[in-house]
Amino acid sequence: MTGPMIEIAGLRKAYGRTPVLRGVDLVAPRGSIHALLGRNGAGKTTTVQIMTTLVQADAGTVRVCGADVARQPRRVRELVALTGQYASVDEFQTGRENLVMMANLAHLPRREIPARVDALLERLDLVAAADRRVATYSGGMRRRLDLATSLLGRPALLVLDEPSTGLDPASRTQLWELVKDLADEGTTILLTTQYLEEADQLADTVTVLHDGVVAACGSPTKLKGLVSGAHVRAVFADQRDRDRARDLAPDVALEVGETDEDEASLTVRAADPLGTIRALLGMADSHGLSLEGVNVVRPTLDDVFLALTSPGVTRAATTSTGVTTTTKEYVR
Numbered sequence: 001m002t003g004p005m006i007e008i009a010g011l012r013k014a015y016g017r018t019p020v021l022r023g024v025d026l027v028a029p030r031g032s033i034h035a036l037l038g039r040n041g042a043g044k045t046t047t048v049q050i051m052t053t054l055v056q057a058d059a060g061t062v063r064v065c066g067a068d069v070a071r072q073p074r075r076v077r078e079l080v081a082l083t084g085q086y087a088s089v090d091e092f093q094t095g096r097e098n099l100v101m102m103a104n105l106a107h108l109p110r111r112e113i114p115a116r117v118d119a120l121l122e123r124l125d126l127v128a129a130a131d132r133r134v135a136t137y138s139g140g141m142r143r144r145l146d147l148a149t150s151l152l153g154r155p156a157l158l159v160l161d162e163p164s165t166g167l168d169p170a171s172r173t174q175l176w177e178l179v180k181d182l183a184d185e186g187t188t189i190l191l192t193t194q195y196l197e198e199a200d201q202l203a204d205t206v207t208v209l210h211d212g213v214v215a216a217c218g219s220p221t222k223l224k225g226l227v228s229g230a231h232v233r234a235v236f237a238d239q240r241d242r243d244r245a246r247d248l249a250p251d252v253a254l255e256v257g258e259t260d261e262d263e264a265s266l267t268v269r270a271a272d273p274l275g276t277i278r279a280l281l282g283m284a285d286s287h288g289l290s291l292e293g294v295n296v297v298r299p300t301l302d303d304v305f306l307a308l309t310s311p312g313v314t315r316a317a318t319t320s321t322g323v324t325t326t327t328k329e330y331v332r
Contacts (some may be wrong), residue, residue: 003066005030005157005188006051011060013046020046022212024060028205030156033179033189035199037301038209039309044192047209048159051190052082065156081155083147083163091135095126095145098134102149120148124178140171147178158182159190164198176201196301206301208308215308224299227307231257231297232276235265237290242266245280245289252279267297 006028013021021043028034038044049055051062053073062069064076089098099117108116121130124144129137134145143163150158160179164172179202183189193199199206200220208215208223216223236242242264249256249268254276257267270276273296284291 003030004028005032005065006034006190007061007063008047008051009061011047011050011062012058013043013050013055014058019212021050021057021060024209024212024214026207026214026217028188028190030065030188031183031186032204033183033191033202035203035206036190036192036209037196037199037206037305038215042209042309043212044209045161048082048161048190048192052080052159053077078153079156080159081150081153081157082159082161083150084161089134089142089145089149092133094131094133095137095141096121096130098145099148099152103152106153108152116152120151124148125174138171139166140168140174143167143171143175144178147175151182155187157188157190159192161192162194163191164193164195172198196305200301208305210309216304220301223301223304227299227303230270230273230299231267232270232273232280233265233267233295233297234280234291235263235293237264237292239264241289241291244287245283245291248283248287252283254279254283270296 004027006026008024008026011021011024011026012019020041024043024047026034026036026047036044036047046055050057051064051069053069053076056070065079067075067079069076090101093101096117099120100113103113103117104110121127124147126141126144126148129141134142137145147160147163163179164175167175176198179189179191183204189202191199191202203220205217206220206223207217216226234245236245242259246256246259246266255269257269259266268276268280277294277296280291280294283289
């Protein structure tokens with residue numbers, strides 16, 4: 001089939017007099033990883049619940065692989081697997097028993113279940129623990145088992161709701177590699193996360209929700225281009241040299257931003273990072289300042305997130321970079 005995996009248009013939902021979604025639009029191509037970000041209460045969970053047929057929308061349309069969520073809920077449930085924030089596995093059963101149980105509930109052909117379970121146990125590195133009770137599993141192992149249950153039916157769309165919550169760095173990295181592999185194999189993944197580094201590492205496209213609307217949508221790289229450009233951070237031997245550098249900066253056309261009292265450092269706005277570094281080095285050499293190090297600090301998704309979800313995000317627009325946004329206050 002052709003066309004996007006997810007198509008959401010004009011999605012609205014309110015609980016009583018409280019609007020949660022106020023006209024959300026979202027498109028995710030097949031085989032992509034699409035991250036959905038937003039502060040608590042922005043509408044991420046409601047969007048996911050509507051898309052997975054758990055909640056009905058008040059207005060708008062949602063299609064998954066061409067199937068209308070409101071009119072064809074059974075077809076949508078055949079296409080989608082949802083892995084929640086917390087692992088939903090039976091601690092009194094073994095890992096293998098959990099998978100067999102879920103395969104039967106999904107009505108998979110009985111003759112295919114053993115091979116499918118074995119393949120998933122191997123893929124998610126659970127073979128050694130397959131016949132142990134899940135109560136003995138670590139958090140990372142439970143998360144992998146929960147993901148394995150979602151993959152039993154080979155879903156076209158996998159929805160991961162904050163999948164790495166509570167995982168240690170090693171388990172998180174292992175999960176990221178698995179997610180990338182699934183996308184490479186053609187599975188479309190919708191990811192909600194509070195870890196902006198996770199979205200930066202995994203997502204092809206990021207949608208930021210704020211106050212029930214889409215604040216911005218684009219690739220992580222393009223979103224970073226919305227906020228003010230790079231800064232150069234200069235570290236001096238002591239606060240005295242740092243203070244002198246701050247006073248001298250206007251003489252060499254340097255615009256100083258933040259200073260760090262503890263590390264005797266300051267940041268300089270840098271439209272041209274290389275030129276800024278040269279100016280800093282020349283200033284330090286001319287005035288005998290002890291400059292111990294410089295580095296270029298570029299915008300992160302954290303910077304984008306804070307800019308997009310600050311007060312005043314009210315109007316939809318599309319920038320020349322192809323990023324859909326709802327404000328221009330932070331655009332260079």
